[in-house]
Every structure is written in C-alpha cells, then in structure tokens.
Amino acid sequence: MNADGLDDLVAVSQATSSPSTLDVLLAYRDGGFSNGSLFPIVGPIFATESVALGDFNQDGRPDAVTATCSSGQSMWTGLMLGTEDGGFSLATVLDAGTYQGNRQILSGDFDNDGRLDFVMDAASLAVFMNAGDGGFVSTPALVGGGIQAGWGSVTRMTAADFNGDGCVDLAATSLGSNVTTWLSECDGGFGPAINSSCGYECAVLTAGDLNGDGLLDLATGGWAGQASVSILLGNGDGTFVLQPGNYPVGFQPLRILAGAFSHEDRIDLVVSSAGSPFLSVLVGEGDGGFEAPTALSTGRWGPPENLAKGDFNGDGRLDLVAAESGGFLVYFGK
Numbered sequence: 288m289n290a291d292g293l294d295d296l297v298a299v300s301q302a303t304s305s306p307s308t309l310d311v312l313l314a315y316r317d318g319g320f321s322n323g324s325l326f327p328i329v330g331p332i333f334a335t336e337s338v339a340l341g342d343f344n345q346d347g348r349p350d351a352v353t354a355t356c357s358s359g360q361s362m363w364t365g366l367m368l369g370t371e372d373g374g375f376s377l378a379t380v381l382d383a384g385t386y387q388g389n390r391q392i393l394s395g396d397f398d399n400d401g402r403l404d405f406v407m408d409a410a411s412l413a414v415f416m417n418a419g420d421g422g423f424v425s426t427p428a429l430v431g432g433g434i435q436a437g438w439g440s441v442t443r444m445t446a447a448d449f450n451g452d453g454c455v456d457l458a459a460t461s462l463g464s465n466v467t468t469w470l471s472e473c474d475g476g477f478g479p480a481i482n483s484s485c486g487y488e489c490a491v492l493t494a495g496d497l498n499g500d501g502l503l504d505l506a507t508g509g510w511a512g513q514a515s516v517s518i519l520l521g522n523g524d525g526t527f528v529l530q531p532g533n534y535p536v537g538f539q540p541l542r543i544l545a546g547a548f549s550h551e552d553r554i555d556l557v558v559s560s561a562g563s564p565f566l567s568v569l570v571g572e573g574d575g576g577f578e579a580p581t582a583l584s585t586g587r588w589g590p591p592e593n594l595a596k597g598d599f600n601g602d603g604r605l606d607l608v609a610a611e612s613g614g615f616l617v618y619f620g621k
C-alpha cells in the first residue's frame with residue numbers, strides 16, 4: 288500500500304453503529320504492523336462485504352473494489368482508489384442492484400488488455416470488464432455446470448489462467464460433485480461451463496501448480512462425511528482430473544489457500560474450517576501429493592474466517608495471515 292516493498296494488510300471491518308470500513312495495516316520490517324487506518328466503504332450499516340485489491344486505474348497504486356449488501360439482496364459495488372499515502376479515496380459506486388450469493392469478489396485481467404477487471408459471486412458469476420475510463424461494463428452472468436442463478440449457488444470461486452493463453456479464466460464450486468470452469472475468450476466473453484469431478488459437496492477452491500508440470504491445478508475442500516481436501520490435476524484446457532485419495536481436515540472447510548510456504552519450489556495448502564479453531568496444513572511433496580495434514584494452533588476458540596498470504600517482514604519468505612473476529616494471526620515463514 289505504501290510502496291516500501293513490504294506487503295501490508297487490508298481488511299473489511301463491520302461495525303454495528305457506523306458504515307463498514309477498509310482497514311489498512313502497514314507492515315514494518317520487524318514483523319509489526321501499524322494501527323489500522325479506517326476508510327469508509329460505500330453502503331449501509333449492518334452490511335456483508337468483500338473486497339478485491341488491484342490497480343484498476345493503472346497509476347501504480349493498489350485500489351479496491353468492494354461489495355456491500357444490506358439484508359439479503361440489495362448490493363452496492365464500489366471502487367476506492369489508492370492514494371499516495373497508502374490509503375483509499377471515497378468510493379465511487381460502480382453498480383447497485385439486487386443480487387444473491389456470497390458476494391466474494393476477485394480481480395483479474397480476463398481479456399488481457401492490461402486493464403484489471405473483476406468478478407463477483409452473485410449466485411451466478413457477474414463479470415465486470417474495465418472500460419479504461421473509470422467505469423466497468425458488466426457482461427452476461429456465468430451460469431451452467433453446477434452453477435445456477437439462485438440463492439447460495441456458488442460457494443467459492445478462483446480466477447487464474449488455466450489454459451495459458453494470457454487471459455484469466457474462472458472456476459467455481461457450488462457444494463456439488465463438480466468444479467465448474469469457464470475459459471475466457473479474451474474479448475470479455477467466456478466459453479461454456481466445463482465440469483470436472485471433485486468428489487462430493489465441494490465447498491472451497493484454490494488454484495496452483497501442485498505437481499510442477501507448468502499447468503495449473505485445483506484443490507477443493509469438501510463438506511461430505513469427514514471433511515477432506517481433494518486434488519484435481521489440470522490438463523491445461525480447462526478440464527481437471529480428480530486424483531485418488533484425499534486428506535482429512537477440520538469439519539466444514541471455510542477457506543483454502545495455496546502457497547509455497549515450506550519450500551520455494553512446492554505448493555502447500557492451508558485450510559480453515561468452521562468446526563475447528565485449528566488450521567489444517569498440508570505440506571506439498573511437489574508431485575501433486577501432500578504429507579498428512581497437521582494442525583496449526585490459533586490459540587483461540589473460534590475458527591479463523593479468512594486466510595491470506597504475503598511477505599510482511601520482507602525476508603523473502605512467504606507468511607500466512609488468518610483473520611478472525613477482532614484481529615489477525617500472522618504466521619511468519621521460517
């Protein structure tokens with residue numbers, strides 16, 4: 288946020304008596320963080336929010352797109368531009384409408400025109416293409432596969448270039464037995480939904496090259512029976528092959544995050560679960576397999592709600608942060 292080479296934290300805070308805010312915590316080289324600076328988000332009090340960061344106006348500073356939703360369905364989408372001192376401007380409303388879904392937002396350049404676009408989980412996937420004039424153009428919502436336009440359809444989504452054509456593609460889970468993928472057609476449109484088997488009740492999703500073959504793979508966390516993580520290796524064409532076996536994790540996975548935490552050249556997985564105050568850590572073996580999950584203590588009673596990664600102390604090693612009600616837990620990579 289302040290261009291000092293250390294990754295900082297940006298979080299959405301909900302208050303009961305005032306509009307929600309983006310909290311910016313600047314990282315220090317000793318592993319500490321500044322007290323949060325608060326920037327109001329457009330939208331009502333008592334709102335559900337999410338945020339995606341990226342340089343949407345191409346001035347070199349990270350900006351934020353936020354989604355704010357009142358009781359259920361009325362939603363505001365806002366753009367907050369990054370300012371020179373590491374903060375955010377007041378929001379411009381990009382879109383206000385009636386949506387359902389989890390309102391997760393992800394940024395990506397879907398048409399590879401150098402301008403960052405974003406997608407919002409509004410039960411179906413709502414795609415907003417950056418017009419380059421400060422505005423965004425919404426394209427037809429993505430449905431198909433297990434994804435229907437209706438309440439609670441998409442559970443998690445991920446944006447990555449699965450077929451290596453330079454245009455960012457999309458994948459989503461919907462508590463079904465498939466992961467649904469849409470390949471970008473590089474013109475603001477997407478191809479038809481592609482289904483790949485993921486086991487049962489696949490709820491969470493992340494992408495990474497888990498076997499080191501240069502093609503992006505997926506990891507999902509399922510709710511069925513004993514909660515577990517399944518691995519889907521990518522074919523490079525938007526299809527994925529479910530691998531035999533899975534890895535038990537805490538009950539009802541909430542988030543899954545891929546990152547090279549333990550080895551520079553291997554991807555590991557971290558899972559937070561609604562039914563556990565522990566994080567499940569799966570150390571990658573580099574070939575698409577993982578060591579047996581280990582539990583990472585949070586020292587708290589409740590589950591962490593969100594996970595993120597970055598190099599917060601500038602030592603070149605990837606760190607892990609877990610957000611929970613009222614604060615953050617930061618695990619520095621060793």
Ligand SMILES: [Ca+2]
Nearest residue numbers: 342346348350
């Ligand atoms: Ca910017």
Ligand SMILES: [Ca+2]
Nearest residue numbers: 396398400402
């Ligand atoms: Ca674009």
Ligand SMILES: [Ca+2]
Nearest residue numbers: 448450452454
């Ligand atoms: Ca692509």
Ligand SMILES: [Ca+2]
Nearest residue numbers: 496497498502
């Ligand atoms: Ca791969």
